[in-house]
Amino acid sequence: MFKDSERRAYYVMILPGLALMVAFTFVPLAYSVIAFQKFNPALGVQGSPWVGLDNILYMFSLRDARQVFFNTIFIATMKMIVVLVAAVAFALLLNEVRFLRIRRSIQTMVYLPHFLSWVILAGILRTILARDGLVNDFLAIFGIGPIYFLGQPNIFPWVIIFSDVWKEFGFEAIVYLAALTSIDPTLYEVAELDGANRVQKMRYISIPGIAPVIVLVACLSIGNVLNAGFDQIFNLYSPIVYSTGDIIDTYVYRIGLIQGQYSLGTAVGLFKTVVALILIGVSYWAAGKFANYRIF
Amino acid sequence: MVFRSTTDRIVDYLITTLLILVGVTALLPLVNTLAISLSDKAAVSGGMVGLWPVGFNLDAYGFILRDDKFWRAFGVSVLRVLLGGALNFVLTVMTAFPLSRSTRAFPARDLFMWLFVFGMILNVGIVPWYLTVSGYGLLDSIWALVLPGAVPIWSVILLMNFFRSIPKELDEAARIDGATPWQLLWSIYLPTSLPALATITLFSIVGHWNSFFDGLILMNNPDNYPLQTYIQQLVIADRPALHGGQAALMAQISNNTLNAAKLFVAMIPILLIYPLLQRYFVRGIMLGAVKE
Structure with a gap:
């Protein structure tokens, strides 16, 4: 019968994708049981001794680990806030530019860093932030510096936050620009007839018009509170700034893969996985409740 | 006015x-x-x-032209883009199509959908992930760079939403003529989804070109590094500490010209497709928002 053959075809289509997802997502999840073992690669998962919650408890006792959790949340949260503010401000201002061609050119300039990898951008940042780099040359005009941007623990997190703004603010602005263009132009015309000035139109029409999108983006970013940006930090940090710049992902990489403490690395990673899963659940719930968003 | x-x-x-x-x-x-x-x-x-x-x-560029290691890494990157891009494309289409069907046509659809979304938001730690991939014997193989991310679930959702926005009439007409699901996909859904397909293809090209970390941990032999990993090792990892000695500093400085040239050459492919990226990524962001 046709119905059965149709269903069979759908199963056949979905099978390869499903198999790969199981192999590279669910199998590693099962492998995470080594978080509760004293894992020895020579003995394998079956032969390694079980230690219960020892690794998890040990993780909580490490001062490094606590610092790393704090750094992660701090950097990730500040990134979200600063990128969001910069993107909204940029979208609102760009919306005031009347010449379409200029508007497009500006967009072309600010979107570019989004498409470049953090390897490339970190290479560039290391050059311009060096002691004799572009930025310190510029600051020297005002008699400031030289500042060791990548070598001072109190400055380093802000270098991370603002370089992320550089890469992403333009691209994040796309959703706000789209929301702005979908605002009914007659609203502005009526406001002008009533004598509203530019600031008033922005305050009473544009901002309320994009508020739902801002709420949505804010809700969805809850799920990213533990993602402070591995690629970026990995390519910019050094032991001098571990105290403020080391994040969960870089820490797990070092203790797990470089030092070979597989079980401890897995325990920290698993803790992150579980918390992230809860946070993403919360973020989708909040996005659905406050912004009426459904992922599919 | x-x-x-x-x-x-x-x-x-x-x-x-x-x-x-x-x-x-x-x-x-x-x-x-x-x-x-x-x-x-x-x-x-x-x-x-x-x-x-x-x-x-143009000394630095001349030097790069004669640098075998650079071009070998460049070749690995091109290979992973071609192979990985093709895999991503085929698997995204084949996964998105059944998921775009109604539960009446494909009763297990909701179950699979939840599985894939769970797989997407599940962020497994790097250690068990590494142990898994190395357990499959993929270390130092090009497949290690393309198989683990072969099903980009965000692209699947994007394409699924696009498929669902295509008018059902076409579908029903073809079905009455006795078209199988494969024929529906091939002759109706794919030709009408070109913008969405361009978007997901560009997503995977940029993703493959830009990733360095899988190359770093899954390739033991530096000859197998893709370009971004090669550059990462050269420009970033090899730098002496910021407060290193004067001799180290001098050696590093003399390399700055060459490193800058390498960074720039690695940017060129992205710059070449940038007009396409701008058009289709922006569209892709909007497509992601298309709902039933």
Whole structure:
């Protein structure tokens, strides 16, 4: 019968994708049981001794680990806030530019860093932030510096936050620009007839018009509170700034893969996985409740 | 048009100027890198190069042209883009299509959908992930770079939403003529989804070109590094500590011109497809929002 053959075809289509997802997502999840073992690669998962919650408890006792959790949340949260503010401000201002061609050119300039990898951008940042780099040359005009941007623990997190703004603010602005263009132009015309000035139109029409999108983006970013940006930090940090710049992902990489403490690395990673899963659940719930968003 | 006052127009110019400045500033770091790559080594180590090359020459690029290691890494990257892009494309289409069907046509649809979304938000730790991939015997193989991410679930959702927005009439007409699901997909859904397909393809090209970390941990032999990993090792990992000795500093500086040139060459493929990226990524972001 046709119905059965149709269903069979759908199963056949979905099978390869499903198999790969199981192999590279669910199998590693099962492998995470080594978080509760004293894992020895020579003995394998079956032969390694079980230690219960020892690794998890040990993780909580490490001062490094606590610092790393704090750094992660701090950097990730500040990134979200600063990128969001910069993107909204940029979208609102760009919306005031009347010449379409200029508007497009500006967009072309600010979107570019989004498409470049953090390897490339970190290479560039290391050059311009060096002691004799572009930025310190510029600051020297005002008699400031030289500042060791990548070598001072109190400055380093802000270098991370603002370089992320550089890469992403333009691209994040796309959703706000789209929301702005979908605002009914007659609203502005009526406001002008009533004598509203530019600031008033922005305050009473544009901002309320994009508020739902801002709420949505804010809700969805809850799920990213533990993602402070591995690629970026990995390519910019050094032991001098571990105290403020080391994040969960870089820490797990070092203790797990470089030092070979597989079980401890897995325990920290698993803790992150579980918390992230809860946070993403919360973020989708909040996005659905406050912004009426459904992922599919 | 409503009358606009002089102040209003001045504010217009101020905003436009400000934004052009912001745009130019966003590009200055790239211009600086390009200028360094085209400058004389001595000028670079003297910290004299700003936005314009000093002592213009193409030595660094000439050196790269003869650098076998660079081109081998470049080749690995091209290979992973081609192979990984093709895999991503086929698997995204084959996964998205059944998921776009109604539960009446494909009863297990909701179950699979939840599985894939769970797989997407599940962020498994790097250690068990590494142990899994190495357990499959994929270390030092090109497949290690393309198989683990072969099903980009975000692209699947994007394409699924696009498929669902295609009018059902076409589908029903073909079905009455006895078309199988494969024929429906091939002759109706794919031809009408070209913009969405372009978007997901560009997503995977950029993703593959830009990733370095899988290459770093899954390739033991540096000969197998993709370009981003090669550059990462060269430009970033090999740098002496910031407060290293004077000799180390001098050695590093003499390499700055060459490193800048390598960074720039690695950017070229992205710059070449940038017009497409701008068009389709923006569209893709909007497509992601398309709902039933």
